[in-house]
Amino acid sequence: xxxxxxxxxxxxxxxxxxxxxxxxxxxxxxxxxxxxxxxxxxxxxxxxxxxxxxxxxxxxxxxxxxxxxxxxxxxxxxxxxxxxxxxxxxxxxxxxxxxxxxxxxxxxxxxxxxxxxxxxxxxxxxxxxxxxxxxxxxxxxxxxxxxxxxxxxxxxxxxxxxxxxxxxxxxxxxxxxxxxxxxxxxxxxxxxxxxxxxxxxxxxxxxxxxxxxxxxxxxxxxxxxxxxxxxxxxxxxxxxxxxxxxxxxxxxxxxxxxxxxxxxxxxxxxxxxxxxxxxxx
Numbered sequence: 447x448x449x450x451x452x453x454x455x456x457x458x459x460x461x462x463x464x465x466x467x468x469x470x471x472x473x474x475x476x477x478x479x480x481x482x483x484x485x486x487x488x489x490x491x492x493x494x495x496x497x498x499x500x501x502x503x504x505x506x507x508x509x510x511x512x513x514x515x516x517x518x519x520x521x522x523x524x525x526x527x528x529x530x531x532x533x534x535x536x537x538x539x540x541x542x543x544x545x546x547x548x549x550x551x552x553x554x555x556x557x558x559x560x561x562x563x564x565x566x567x568x569x570x571x572x573x574x575x576x577x578x579x580x581x582x583x584x585x586x587x588x589x590x591x592x593x594x595x596x597x598x599x600x601x602x603x604x605x606x607x608x609x610x611x612x613x614x615x616x617x618x619x620x621x622x623x624x625x626x627x628x629x630x631x632x633x634x635x636x637x638x639x640x641x642x643x644x645x646x647x648x649x650x651x652x653x654x655x656x657x658x659x660x661x662x663x664x665x666x667x668x669x670x671x672x673x674x675x676x677x678x679x680x681x682x683x684x685x686x687x688x689x690x691x692x693x694x695x696x697x698x699x700x701x702x703x704x705x706x707x708x709x710x711x712x713x714x715x716x717x718x719x720x721x722x723x724x725x726x727x
Contacts, residue, residue: 456628456636459599463544466641467494470539473532474588474643477580484523487531491519500538500725501531507724509717533583537565540587541725546597550604556682557594558727561587563681566717568672570710574702577668585650585669586676588643592634592651596622617688619655631655655690663699671700679711681718 465471469490476482491498498519505522506515516522523531540561546552568586572579597604603626611621622629635652643651646665654669670692676682677689702710 460595460636460640463595463598466543467497467539469494470536471641473535474584477584477644484520484528487523488519491535497535497539501534504534504538504724507720509720529580533580536584537587537725541727544594544598547601550597550601551608552597555727556684559722560676560682561590562721563676563679563718564589564672566714567675568668570713571672572668574706574710575700581665582668582672585647585665586672588651589654589669589673590630591637592630595633595637596630657696658693663696667696667700670696
């Protein structure tokens with residue numbers, strides 16, 4: 447690690463990150479078990495009016511095509527299902543979680559558009575591969591959380607990362623390693639552990655750029671594939687998007703048929719703008 451970000455400074459500054467809304471942290475931690483009930487979600491959300499309003503706006507978006515207005519969280523759970531509403535709450539809470547200082551030339555809008563695109567790609571790909579769609583959505587949404595954390599905690603240093611990327615025309619993760627001696631995937635894994643996410647989610651975040659080295663076609667591989675697909679579809683809106691290379695072993699294990707890819711692309715592109723609009727990003 448370079449002198450810019452020593453382990454001691456890194457640990458100290460990450461503690462200054464804003465906390466996630468309590469209900470969001472609890473729902474992320476609950477993924478993979480059935481202990482959370484619809485009453486739990488409704489009760490917890492009743493204490494966060496802003497997040498409740500954003501969740502209902504998502505539930506009533508054209509993404510779901512409801513024939514009538516959903517008025518309450520309990521009604522949303524009844525109509526859409528607990529798992530769907532959990533994803534809505536997580537998405538709504540995360541996109542309002544933090545914003546880098548104005549001094550950093552960081553495209554907040556593009557970051558969250560890419561995150562939403564990766565979440566939708568992860569969800570759709572998981573369904574094609576008969577994997578857990580909730581895990582796919584959440585891992586996709588969270589995969590670059592370390593990038594946002596670095597811009598918030600190290601704004602001056604991250605400006606040098608962005609300059610290095612432009613100067614050397616390289617991938618962002620390579621610029622981070624060159625300038626900081628660490629990268630957003632590693633930092634994202636640390637944040638996931640700090641926030642007590644499930645180990646499988648933390649691992650997917652930490653290793654989504656190196657899936658061949660870590661459990662192959664599991665959630666790590668899914669997060670990597672979803673990230674690549676979102677970049678490939680150009681969902682962030684950036685002109686200089688780089689598509690990360692997928693290791694052949696991961697592609698061979700996880701790439702669905704061409705017909706499935708066609709379905710996936712059509713589904714994500716149909717869903718994407720309505721979700722972004724509902725989240726106001």
